[in-house]
Amino acid sequence: MDVWSWISELPNSVDWNESDSPLKFELASEDNNSTRSIELKAERTSGSDSDAAVTFTVCLQGFHPFNTQKPLWVSEKCNLSPDNQNPFLPLLLQLLQEIISHSPTAHDSTCPRSQLQKLKPEPISWIMDSHTPESLSNFFNLVFTVRLFWLCVCDAPSEAGSLYFRSLLAPTLETASSKILRTFFLTVGVDTELCFMRTLGYIIAKSCIIKELGVGLQTLLPSPSPPRKNPRFSYAAEANGLWVLKGYAPVMTMKLARTNGQKSQFRGIDAKESILRYALAHHQLEAHVQLEYTVGFHDGFIQVRARVDNIRLHVARLGFNKDGDDVDFIDEKHFPSRVRVWVGPEIGAAYVGGLSLGRSAENNEREVEIQKIVKGNFEKSEQISKVKAAARSSRRTRTKSWRMDQDAEGNAAIFDVVLHDNMTGLEVGAWKPTGQTGDDPVHGMRGRYSGASRPFNKSGSVVIAGDEYGEEVGWRLSKEMEGSVLKWRIGGEFWVSYWPNQVKGSYFETRYVEWCDEVDLPLINNAKIP
Numbered sequence: 001m002d003v004w005s006w007i008s009e010l011p012n013s014v015d016w017n018e019s020d021s022p023l024k025f026e027l028a029s030e031d032n033n034s035t036r037s038i039e040l041k042a043e044r045t046s047g048s049d050s051d052a053a054v055t056f057t058v059c060l061q062g063f064h065p066f067n068t069q070k071p072l073w074v075s076e077k078c079n080l081s082p083d084n085q086n087p088f089l090p091l092l093l094q095l096l097q098e099i100i101s102h103s104p105t106a107h108d109s110t111c112p113r114s115q116l117q118k119l120k121p122e123p124i125s126w127i128m129d130s131h132t133p134e135s136l137s138n139f140f141n142l143v144f145t146v147r148l149f150w151l152c153v154c155d156a157p158s159e160a161g162s163l164y165f166r167s168l169l170a171p172t173l174e175t176a177s178s179k180i181l182r183t184f185f186l187t188v189g190v191d192t193e194l195c196f197m198r199t200l201g202y203i204i205a206k207s208c209i210i211k212e213l214g215v216g217l218q219t220l221l222p223s224p225s226p227p228r229k230n231p232r233f234s235y236a237a238e239a240n241g242l243w244v245l246k247g248y249a250p251v252m253t254m255k256l257a258r259t260n261g262q263k264s265q266f267r268g269i270d271a272k273e274s275i276l277r278y279a280l281a282h283h284q285l286e287a288h289v290q291l292e293y294t295v296g297f298h299d300g301f302i303q304v305r306a307r308v309d310n311i312r313l314h315v316a317r318l319g320f321n322k323d324g325d326d327v328d329f330i331d332e333k334h335f336p337s338r339v340r341v342w343v344g345p346e347i348g349a350a351y352v353g354g355l356s357l358g359r360s361a362e363n364n365e366r367e368v369e370i371q372k373i374v375k376g377n378f379e380k381s382e383q384i385s386k387v388k389a390a391a392r393s394s395r396r397t398r399t400k401s402w403r404m405d406q407d408a409e410g411n412a413a414i415f416d417v418v419l420h421d422n423m424t425g426l427e428v429g430a431w432k433p434t435g436q437t438g439d440d441p442v443h444g445m446r447g448r449y450s451g452a453s454r455p456f457n458k459s460g461s462v463v464i465a466g467d468e469y470g471e472e473v474g475w476r477l478s479k480e481m482e483g484s485v486l487k488w489r490i491g492g493e494f495w496v497s498y499w500p501n502q503v504k505g506s507y508f509e510t511r512y513v514e515w516c517d518e519v520d521l522p523l524i525n526n527a528k529i530p
Contacts, residue, residue, distance in 0.1 A: 002141065003025065003027070003140065004136060004140040004141060005137055006025045007042070007056075007088060007091075008088075012080065012082070017044065020044060022042060022043040023042045023043075024040070024042075025041075025042075026038075026039055027039060028167035028168050035062040036062035036063055036159065036163070037060075037062065038059075038061075038152065038160065038163060038164070038168070039058070039060075039061055040056060040057070040058055040059075041056065041057045041058075041059060042055075042056055045077060052080040052081055053077040053078060053079055054078050054080055054087075055074065055078075056074075056075040056078075056091065057071040058073040058148065058151060059071050059072065060156055066157055072155060072156060073151050075090075075091055076094050077090070078090050078091050086128055086129070088128075089121060089125050092128065092143065093119055093121055095143050096119055096143060096192075096196075097118060098147055099143065099196060099199055100119070100195045100199075102150055102199065103194075103196070103199045104198055104318045104319055119188060123187040124187075124188075126187065127139075127183060127184060130183075135177055135179065138175055138180065139177065139180045139181070139184065141172055141175070142172055142173075142181075145168050145169060145172040146196075146200055146203065148164060149164070149169070149199075152168075165207055165210065169203065169207060170207075176233075178234065181233060182235035182237065185235070186237060197233065197248045198284065198318055200233075200248075201284040202282070202319070204250045204252075204253060205250045205282055205283075205284070205318060208250065208252040208253065209278070212252075212281075233248050234246060234247035234287075234515035234517060236490050236517035236518065236519045237519065238519040238520045238521070241293060241294065242290050242309060243290070243291045243293060243306070243488065243490050243519045244288070244519075245287070245288075245341070245490050245492060245515065246287065247285070247286075247287045247492075247494070248285070248287075249285045249494075249513045250284045250285075251280065251281070251334055251511060252281050253513075254511035254513045255511060255512055255513065256509065256510075257429070258430075258431075258432050258510050259507075259510070260506065260507065260508055260509075261277075261508075261509065273507060276332060276503065276507070279329040279332060280332065280334060280498055282317060282319050283315050283316065283317055283318070283334045283496075284316045284318055285313070285513065286313075286314045286315070287312070287313055287314075287339070287492070287515075288311075288312040289310075289311050289339075290308075290309040290310040291306050291308060291309060291343055291490070292307050292308075292309040292466065293305065293306040293307075295521075297482065301476045301478070302478070302479060302523060303474060303476060303477075304475045304476075304477060304521065305472050305473070305475075306413065306472060307469070307471070307472035307473070308341075308415055308464065309465075309466045310463065310465060310466065311339060311341065311464040311469075312462075312463050312464075313336035313339060313461060313462050313494065314459070314460070314461040315334045315335060315496060317333055329503065331449065331501050331502045332500070332501055333498070334497065335448065335460055335462075335498070336419070336456075336461075336462050336495070337418075337428045337429035337495045337497040337510060338418045338419060338427075338493075338494075338495040338512075339416075339493070339495070340414060340416050340417075340492055340493045341414070341416075341490075341491070341492040342414045342415070342490070342491055342492065343412065343415075343488065343489065343490045343491075344410070344411045344413055344475070344489055345412075345475070345486065345488060345489065346486075346489055346518070347489070349486075351477050352411045352475050352476070352477055353475075353476040353477065353478065355408055355411050355413060355473065355475055356473060356474045356475075356476075357407075357413060357471075358406055358470060358471020358472055358473060359405075359470070359471055401419060401420060401455035402419055402420070402462070403417070403418045404418075404464070404468075404469050405418070406471070411475065412489065415469065417464055417469075419455060421445060428445070428497055429495040429510050430510075431508075431510075445499045446501060446502070482523050483523060483524065484523055485522045485523070486520070486523065487518045487519075487521070488518065488519050488521040490517060490519050491515055492514070492515060493512055493514045494512060494513055494514075495511070496510070496511055497511075498510075
């Protein structure tokens with residue numbers, strides 16, 4: 001499906017008369033001999049060449065009892081006048097705006113859809129003008145496919161939803177490019193980014209659930225084919241002395257590290273646990289890593305330093321009106337259990353002379369308080385004097401839920417943050433059952449979103465700040481690299497776990513995802529610039 005290429009090749013206003021039949025593009029069909037299909041139509045809707053316009057409609061063909069004369073969706077008019085440099089900008093703006101308005105924002109979001117401002121046309125116009133036709137085509141096809149989800153799945157017969165998942169969604173996700181998404185997000189801002197990625201995450205979660213269920217929903221499953229790569233989106237950027245890595249992963253697309261349940265998420269389990277797992281399937285990990293860096297110029301070498309500015313991990317619960325969440329399971333959600341971030345020069349770089357770390361591990365502070373109380377009386381007799389005394393001591397230990405270490409692999413510095421259970425001391429993400437009687441994984445993790453010693457905030461997120469993590473790391477580079485812009489690697493592994501919080505049960509799982517990208521490191525000595 002290449003919708004953008006078809007749209008771009010539509011006739012101009014001179015060659016396209018209003019009386020001509022609408023042009024059709026087949027988005028998807030069941031097979032070559034089937035009459036059931038999803039179509040996009042383009043119709044000339046104006047009178048003169050000076051105000052020529054085109055209107056697009058999405059229609060279904062052959063799906064009984066759906067009325068083929070009634071379109072699923074109608075676009076606003078796009079001006080095809082010769083002096084219009086970007087005639088299809090209104091179409092892309094409309095699609096993006098409707099995606100934002102349909103976004104399943106997290107239940108605890110402080111930015112509801114009603115408060116989101118309309119997208120400004122200038123950034124979208126710049127994206128359309130500054131990218132190659134191929135990359136723009138991938139971006140438009142993704143946007144168009146995301147918008148079609150609500151039309152084909154919610155407003156159409158079930159067979160149309162099956163056709164959407166099989167023939168539209170899976171191929172589009174395989175070809176989706178993260179590079180133009182990065183440009184789009186950096187251009188439109190983080191609020192629009194969250195709405196777009198939560199919509200996409202919701203769609204991917206539904207697709208994963210359908211594949212897991214299988215029984216009774218065979219028509220929604222793709223035909224047998226080699227396993228497809230699970231879509232996960234991330235990007236990195238450099239700005240204002242910060243290296244930023246951001247990533248989004250629906251939890252069901254993350255690799256399963258350990259669990260005490262069956263391989264299937266929903267089959268072969270009782271009804272209550274099935275509802276729990278359905279609720280857990282509507283979660284998405286949203287990771288944001290900020291590293292602050294500085295560049296110093298010295299006689300004979302260049303010093304590059306980096307430190308943790310912010311690591312923010314959030315598990316968003318995707319849905320509408322608590323969709324997928326039974327009342328008993330509203331407080332059951334995955335939580336971040338470990339993050340391992342690495343940063344350093346590109347592999348094989350010979351210009352790095354050395355890497356310095358701040359520490360290997362964080363030693364917990366232990367405070368011992370001893371209190372002595374002397375009580376007694378003095379007895380005097382002719383033979384002997386007696387004194388009676390008693391002493392009492394107490395000890396107080398400061399503990400932290402998160403342990404922070406540093407390590408190195410080659411010239412890459414590693415920042416490791418691991419969640420520990422305060423009551424048992426075990427590493428949460430690495431826990432596995434031993435099969436012994438009473439082997440319960442919850443321990444001190446019940447009520448983890450409330451109480452004074454909770455390891456997360458009330459929404460289940462965690463923030464690791466620079467002043468909490470501590471020491472920086474540094475690299476010494478050859479003086480010959482001055483004036484160049486290097487590529488610096490930044491990446492990480494992120495773990496989320498689930499243990500029972502309020503419900504009774506022993507089900508647990510830990511999943512992880514890995515992202516890696518490149519950022520710029522400008523070695524420009526501003527002091528030498530006149």
